[in-house]
Amino acid sequence: MLAIASMMLLTAVYSGVEKAQQRDIQLTYERDQRSLSSLMAVQFDNIRLLSQEITHYHELHQSLNANDSVRIAAILDALLADSSGRYIDALVVEDKEGLSTVASNIGLLGVQLPLEKIAEHDKGSFAVWRSITLEKGDKHYSLLHLALPVIDQQLGEVIGKLHTLVLLNNNYWLLNQLQEMFGSQAISLHSGDIVLDSQQSQAGKLQALRSATQATHNAISMTENGTVRIHHL
Numbered sequence: 001m002l003a004i005a006s007m008m009l010l011t012a013v014y015s016g017v018e019k020a021q022q023r024d025i026q027l028t029y030e031r032d033q034r035s036l037s038s039l040m041a042v043q044f045d046n047i048r049l050l051s052q053e054i055t056h057y058h059e060l061h062q063s064l065n066a067n068d069s070v071r072i073a074a075i076l077d078a079l080l081a082d083s084s085g086r087y088i089d090a091l092v093v094e095d096k097e098g099l100s101t102v103a104s105n106i107g108l109l110g111v112q113l114p115l116e117k118i119a120e121h122d123k124g125s126f127a128v129w130r131s132i133t134l135e136k137g138d139k140h141y142s143l144l145h146l147a148l149p150v151i152d153q154q155l156g157e158v159i160g161k162l163h164t165l166v167l168l169n170n171n172y173w174l175l176n177q178l179q180e181m182f183g184s185q186a187i188s189l190h191s192g193d194i195v196l197d198s199q200q201s202q203a204g205k206l207q208a209l210r211s212a213t214q215a216t217h218n219a220i221s222m223t224e225n226g227t228v229r230i231h232h233l
Contacts, residue, residue: 029220029229032182036231039181044129044166047087048146051164052127054079055150060093064150064160069101076103087173089143092118092163093150107167113141118163122147133191142168142191169196185226188213 054060063071076091080103089107092115094100100116113134121132126148134141143165150160168174168189175197179187186205188198200206208225215221221228 025220025227032229033231035181036178036233039177040233043087043177044144047164047166048127048129050084050088051146051148051162054091055148055162056153058153060150061152061159064093064095065152067095069099072101073103076101079103080105087166088164089167090115090163090165092116092165094119094161094163096159107171111141111167112136115165118145118165119161121145122161122163131191140191140194142194142196144168171197175199182229185209 057075060072060075062068063075072093076093079085080088080091085105088105090102090104092100092102098119100119102115104115113136118132121130123130127146130145132143132145134143146164148162148164149158150162151157152159168191171189175187175189176199178184178189179199179201185202186198186200186209188206188209189196198206198209200209205225208223209228212221212223212225212228213230216228217230219230
């Protein structure tokens with residue numbers, strides 16, 4: 001009876017420790033999810049503020065009023081070449097007639113997307129980030145899209161729109177920030193079942209991650225290779 005009582009006591013202690021560990025894991029997950037949401041909010045708020053500044057550029061207003069697409073393209077190219085524009089993958093300026101001028105950053109080098117048709121994805125709401133997808137052949141591209149009005153400062157009328165685009169596929173700065181935040185051995189960014197980007201600290205870790213995520217859809221999973229966590233942007 002003494003042996004049985006001792007076993008019951010140890011089981012209760014072990015159960016308590018296990019529950020405490022699970023609680024710690026859950027609290028860490030929730031903390032990191034909040035940190036992730038905060039980081040992304042700050043980052044994309046900064047991009048939005050920069051985009052708003054662009055809509056106030058006097059040279060842009062002059063070029064739109066003069067229908068000078070060459071000058072508009074030069075303005076946009078200069079903005080993307082500046083260090084403040086490094087997180088933006090493309091800018092599209094749409095004039096009053098619906099004609100578009102496109103400028104792409106290095107992240108879209110070699111990627112031919114119909115960005116001039118981006119206005120077709122405009123839902124009519126300004127200053128709100130929206131997720132859109134574009135298809136090119138059999139390739140799926142996921143982007144975050146922000147539309148802002150360009151308002152003539154003298155007349156007070158809308159003379160165009162500015163579309164800001166951030167590509168999530170192969171996004172170097174985004175994945176680096178995520179891996180730095182979590183200290184992960186491997187990280188993968190998905191849109192639905194489609195893998196947009198992935199990164200690993202050493203060979204084999206990414207395959208272990210893929211195998212684990214295919215086996216479960218739980219937010220937190222314990223595997224032989226470590227803890228797998230699924231976070232949402």
